[in-house]
């Protein structure tokens with residue numbers, strides 16, 4: 555297949571405090587690189603940006619390590635409620651589901667809603683849609699997340715959020731961290747798309763709405779695409795994803811748009827991270843938190859941010 559544009563891909567598995575131990579880091583690296591390899595080869599075979607994003611989100615949702623789909627964190631009442639969204643940049647179209655339970659891949663519902671006149675559904679409507687789509691009932695609960703919740707309940711839900719990844723050793727230690735997964739792709743025809751999926755912050759009040767199914771946390775146009783992670787309230791207050799995308803649309807480079815947006819987020823004492831691509835193929839990532847679990851394919855090779863713990867707020871290539 556002749557490529558009009560060199561495809562680009564970036565994914566994340568959350569942001570937060572450092573992964574305790576090298577074992578955790580290597581396992582996360584393997585998980586992220588496997589997704590990059592498979593999704594990048596789809597892009598090389600002509601998959602659209604949206605198709606690639608949905609496939610990448612499904613793979614990450616199916617990995618119990620990350621806080622989305624299987625392995626989602628539990629809310630304060632011990633239930634899993636997941637949120638996901640997809641934005642097709644070429645169509646300029648956002649769709650998503652909020653606080654859905656008992657499905658395997660929330661991103662599939664977001665994908666379905668791309669072609670619906672009603673594009674964002676909350677809990678009850680999402681459950682109805684899952685029934686209409688004849689999706690089998692699925693229990694996303696893992697033992698590790700259950701243990702984490704039981705421990706938090708004993709501590710009276712002191713943590714701001716659940717662990718960034720589910721690892722046995724992390725359940726034993728203090729693990730205030732973040733979760734969520736996201737994928738941003740630029741396909742061979744130059745189209746962009748972004749997808750984000752989450753189990754939420756963990757231990758939150760029933761009915762709390764995550765940024766992951768809002769444009770604030772997931773946004774793409776024909777100019778740029780961004781997926782965010784971190785404390786949803788901070789992401790919403792910064793309106794982070796559109797803030798970066800609009801800057802790029804106004805002619806600022808992706809690097810500079812990220813730099814300005816993360817400088818502001820840092821000044822405002824936010825706790826968050828984001829991955830981004832623009833239509834020229836620039837790749838960027840940023841964080842105000844300690845770590846960002848991101849990996850990318852720049853057309854030549856795979857890279858990741860797992861050992862990026864410095865004070866710089868952004869990175870790019």
Ligand code: ASP
Nearest residue numbers: 733734754764783784786
């Ligand atoms: N942003 C997600 C939320 O607040 C959580 C995360 O990214 O870890 O629901």
